[in-house]
Amino acid sequence: MAEAYLEVRNVSKSFRRGGVLRGRRGETQALDDVSFRVLRGQSVGIVGESGAGKSTLLKIALKLVKPTRGRILIDGEDVTGLRESAFRAFRRRIQPVFQDPYSTFNPRYPVGASIRLGLDIHEIGAGRAERTGIVLETLEKVGLSAEHAERLPHQLSGGQRQRAAIARALVIGPELIVADEPTSALDVSVQAQILNLLKDMRAELGLSYVFVSHNLAVVRFICDFIVVMRNGRIVETGDNEALFANPTQPYTRELIAAVPEVPWNVGS
Amino acid sequence: MSAPGGPLPTLTSGFTFGWSRFGLLAIGGAIVAVMLAAAAFAPVVAPYDPYALDIAGMLGGPSGHHLLGTDELGRDVLSRTIFATRISIEVALIAVAIGLTGGTLVGLTAAYFGGLVDMVLMRLMEVLFSFPAILLAVILMASLGTNILNAMLAIGIIFIPGFSRLARATAHHVLRQQYIDAARSLGMGDARLIAREILPNVFAPLLVEAAVAFSYAVLLESALSFLGLGAQPPEPSWGNMLNTGRGFMEQAPWLSIVPGLALFLCVLGFNLLGDGLRDAFDPHLKD
Amino acid sequence: MVDLAPSRGKEVLRADGITIEARHRRRGRGVIARDVSLAIHEGEIVGLIGESGSGKTLTAKALLGLLPRGVRASAGSARLRGVDLLSLAPDALRRVRGEQIALIPQDALHALNPVMTVGAQVGEPFVIHRGAKWAAALRQAVDLLALVQLPEPEKRIAEYPHQFSGGMQQRAMIAMGLALGPSLIVADEPTTALDVTVQARILALVRQLRDRTGAAFLFITHDLGIVGELCDWVYVMYAGQVVEAGATRRIFADPRHPYTRALIAATPPIARRADRLAAIPGQIPSPFEPTLGCRFAARCTRLFARCAAEPPPVDVAPGHMARCWLAEDGHG
Numbered sequence: 015m016a017e018a019y020l021e022v023r024n025v026s027k028s029f030r031r032g033g034v035l036r037g038r039r040g041e042t043q044a045l046d047d048v049s050f051r052v053l054r055g056q057s058v059g060i061v062g063e064s065g066a067g068k069s070t071l072l073k074i075a076l077k078l079v080k081p082t083r084g085r086i087l088i089d090g091e092d093v094t095g096l097r098e099s100a101f102r103a104f105r106r107r108i109q110p111v112f113q114d115p116y117s118t119f120n121p122r123y124p125v126g127a128s129i130r131l132g133l134d135i136h137e138i139g140a141g142r143a144e145r146t147g148i149v150l151e152t153l154e155k156v157g158l159s160a161e162h163a164e165r166l167p168h169q170l171s172g173g174q175r176q177r178a179a180i181a182r183a184l185v186i187g188p189e190l191i192v193a194d195e196p197t198s199a200l201d202v203s204v205q206a207q208i209l210n211l212l213k214d215m216r217a218e219l220g221l222s223y224v225f226v227s228h229n230l231a232v233v234r235f236i237c238d239f240i241v242v243m244r245n246g247r248i249v250e251t252g253d254n255e256a257l258f259a260n261p262t263q264p265y266t267r268e269l270i271a272a273v274p275e276v277p278w279n280v281g282s
Numbered sequence: 283m284s285a286p287g288g289p290l291p292t293l294t295s296g297f298t299f300g301w302s303r304f305g306l307l308a309i310g311g312a313i314v315a316v317m318l319a320a321a322a323f324a325p326v327v328a329p330y331d332p333y334a335l336d337i338a339g340m341l342g343g344p345s346g347h348h349l350l351g352t353d354e355l356g357r358d359v360l361s362r363t364i365f366a367t368r369i370s371i372e373v374a375l376i377a378v379a380i381g382l383t384g385g386t387l388v389g390l391t392a393a394y395f396g397g398l399v400d401m402v403l404m405r406l407m408e409v410l411f412s413f414p415a416i417l418l419a420v421i422l423m424a425s426l427g428t429n430i431l432n433a434m435l436a437i438g439i440i441f442i443p444g445f446s447r448l449a450r451a452t453a454h455h456v457l458r459q460q461y462i463d464a465a466r467s468l469g470m471g472d473a474r475l476i477a478r479e480i481l482p483n484v485f486a487p488l489l490v491e492a493a494v495a496f497s498y499a500v501l502l503e504s505a506l507s508f509l510g511l512g513a514q515p516p517e518p519s520w521g522n523m524l525n526t527g528r529g530f531m532e533q534a535p536w537l538s539i540v541p542g543l544a545l546f547l548c549v550l551g552f553n554l555l556g557d558g559l560r561d562a563f564d565p566h567l568k569d
Numbered sequence: 570m571v572d573l574a575p576s577r578g579k580e581v582l583r584a585d586g587i588t589i590e591a592r593h594r595r596r597g598r599g600v601i602a603r604d605v606s607l608a609i610h611e612g613e614i615v616g617l618i619g620e621s622g623s624g625k626t627l628t629a630k631a632l633l634g635l636l637p638r639g640v641r642a643s644a645g646s647a648r649l650r651g652v653d654l655l656s657l658a659p660d661a662l663r664r665v666r667g668e669q670i671a672l673i674p675q676d677a678l679h680a681l682n683p684v685m686t687v688g689a690q691v692g693e694p695f696v697i698h699r700g701a702k703w704a705a706a707l708r709q710a711v712d713l714l715a716l717v718q719l720p721e722p723e724k725r726i727a728e729y730p731h732q733f734s735g736g737m738q739q740r741a742m743i744a745m746g747l748a749l750g751p752s753l754i755v756a757d758e759p760t761t762a763l764d765v766t767v768q769a770r771i772l773a774l775v776r777q778l779r780d781r782t783g784a785a786f787l788f789i790t791h792d793l794g795i796v797g798e799l800c801d802w803v804y805v806m807y808a809g810q811v812v813e814a815g816a817t818r819r820i821f822a823d824p825r826h827p828y829t830r831a832l833i834a835a836t837p838p839i840a841r842r843a844d845r846l847a848a849i850p851g852q853i854p855s856p857f858e859p860t861l862g863c864r865f866a867a868r869c870t871r872l873f874a875r876c877a878a879e880p881p882p883v884d885v886a887p888g889h890m891a892r893c894w895l896a897e898d899g900h901g
Contacts, residue, residue, distance in 0.1 A: 106469075135470055275797065276796075
């Protein structure tokens with residue numbers, strides 16, 4: 015029986031409106047009692063439209079945002095209340111891939127340097143030379159070369175930047191990748207490349223994924239287990255095949271039906 | 283050679299010179315370069331010792347010997363004007379440096395930590411900001427003592443709120459970028475984050491603001507000297523030269539015109555330079 | 570010019586050989602679109618599909634005379650009911666815009682004026698083009714908002730854009746486009762920024778509006794699914810050229826251009842869980858890099874000797890065109 019690698023337990027998040035002095039003048043409930051688990055080696059998709067709370071959930075899982083209520087457990091350990099210094103070791107094990115290929119890298123530095131940062135922070139590898147070697151190895155895995163490492167972000171195409179972003183996430187050897195719409199800003203042909211890459215990386219490195227997207231077709235392709243969210247709540251969950259074959263909730267059915275489908279007379 | 287429909291769209295990533303922008307930058311840059319050269323090489327360039335008295339030849343108009351005339355103590359106006367450039371540039375440099383450093387520190391801290399820290403710092407800045415510059419400078423000089431060093435400090439303090447606002451706004455924009463989240467997810471500490479990720483991206487607009495602030499600093503220094511609070515006679519400053527020149531408007535108008543013109547040119551030069559820099563850094567339309 | 574439309578309704582727009590060029594300060598001269606030909610007939614929803622860099626958006630903008638500075642249509646014609654839009658003077662163009670041809674831009678939120686009420690904006694075309702008084706214009710606005718299925722339109726006209734949801738804003742933009750009853754409405758990715766359920770409703774609305782008003786639509790998108798569901802006819806663009814064109818059902822049943830095939834294969838399906846997506850290696854060429862021969866050659870899996878020369882548009886069947894050497898000899 016596989017163990018839960020990441021567990022989100024009864025997480026709620028509300029945002030206060032009004033400033034420091036004005037006090038609690040109304041709240042926005044971004045998440046309401048959300049719970050789910052990601053097993054080792056499993057790929058979980060979180061789908062929903064805008065306002066579903068998917069990005070907030072992701073930021074909470076990465077401990078970039080504190081939940082108002084609820085707990086986060088990594089490999090059985092409750093990390094919710096941990097201070098940043100204690101949590102740092104866990105950061106090695108969970109890495110993000112973000113959506114916007116334009117702002118995902120600091121525009122001032124070559125991407126190779128930004129990718130090497132993780133190694134510097136966590137002191138992986140003996141020295142600069144060895145770390146650079148690890149960076150280049152990882153770049154090769156994602157289909158980029160040493161030449162790309164020298165370039166500034168704006169000198170790479172959107173697809174290349176996302177590959178570099180994946181390399182940055184992989185370089186410190188995480189066990190869980192949290193991806194927030196990593197292909198939404200890419201063209202279809204490039205998206206296919208990146209999705210294939212993500213699938214391959216998962217198989218090769220035995221990673222777990224949490225994949226947030228508004229695009230059901232993408233989630234259908236890459237996720238084993240699906241969580242459907244709406245307005246901060248979970249509407250339905252289920253295995254990929256089961257959910258798409260027999261969605262039980264009306265919202266889930268509406269969501270699936272809304273996706274415009276290509277007439278699949280051409281086999282792929 | 284431009285296509286019908288007007289000038290070309292450009293994609294700039296950082297610094298680029300365009301034909302229309304080049305003008306401002308070039309002219310401004312040229313004037314500033316002349317000013318800097320005058321300041322740096324004053325002893326070599328100036329024909330006379332700015333302190334050398336010649337009572338007999340006082341209030342002489344522009345002539346072969348004294349290109350821009352002599353003042354009420356017979357000193358060469360041209361030489362004094364050139365040496366005064368030093369004061370203006372020095373004070374402006376140090377003052378802007380103080381303002382830039384202080385303002386960036388305050389602005390970044392306020393943006394990064396937010397909440398109470400942000401509120402307290404920015405209200406403080408607003409208090410400073412609400413004083414008219416000259417008034418604040420006079421108050422500071424009165425409490426600190428009237429000399430050039432204090433003038434630098436006073437003007438620097440006046441600049442801090444402006445820079446802090448800009449630094450804070452730019453830092454806010456940077457903090458929203460995804461590479462900040464990525465760095466935090468890697469476990470990067472606060473200090474390193476500010477230094478490596480935020481600061482370099484906040485730089486460009488601050489630099490432009492600094493260039494514009496320069497001209498204002500020169501103006502302020504002259505104002506202080508004019509009021510007798512800056513450079514003390516016999517040290518030449520455009521401000522105090524203008525002040526003494528007032529008394530001789532009819533007999534020796536050149537005593538006012540020359541330093542006035544020099545001041546005008548200096549401010550103009552820095553303004554153009556600032557405008558040119560702002561345009562050069564401005565990301566244009568993508569095609 | 571090959572006749573693509575033997576059995577379609579009356580022609581509304583015929584674009585022939587449009588070439589769009591741009592000059593870039595550093596990159597020099599670029600060809601955004603080359604020899605683009607389209608035909609749109611009454612009551613059709615025509616899809617213009619392409620990825621970024623395909624030139625689809627600028628082609629549409631050229632039709633409306635809205636090309637940005639430094640970009641111009643250097644060749645070709647675009648006849649809207651006989652009048653060539655590309656050769657009209659600015660004044661004449663301004664009269665045509667709104668009356669004969671309208672644009673629904675991509676980002677409704679930023680296309681709407683935040684300080685004018687929705688009613689004023691939707692009614693404005695009547696004031697400007699028809700010299701109507703505001704009272705009459707606002708009454709028209711109410712009718713239009715009802716047409717696009719906004720609830721309680723009498724209340725809506727007094728509201729401001731920020732009070733509308735994304736879907737409602739887009740409906741308001743559509744209402745503005747329809748206002749003067751143009752023959753052709755150009756919709757530039759109108760649903761890209763919307764949630765998928767909202768998008769589904771907007772697509773249904775477009776279909777209904779076409780049925781009710783008989784207007785023709787040129788629907789620009791990067792989403793094959795939308796094309797499949799909504800469009801009667803489709804033009805596939807790649808790197809500035811139309812590489813395939815024809816009736817939608819035909820194109821999907823028998824795609825003849827390798828790019829069209831690859832695009833279909835690269836789109837992840839919903840109906841089943843695909844094992845792998847057929848990705849297209851490489852990148853879209855930049856308009857500033859001229860290529861010899863076929864623009865898709867570098868990424869094509871069926872490359873052969875003839876591809877070194879640029880393929881002409883070939884009719885693989887009546888009303889079905891593919892710009893590929895493979896199509897020419899009846900292969901592919």
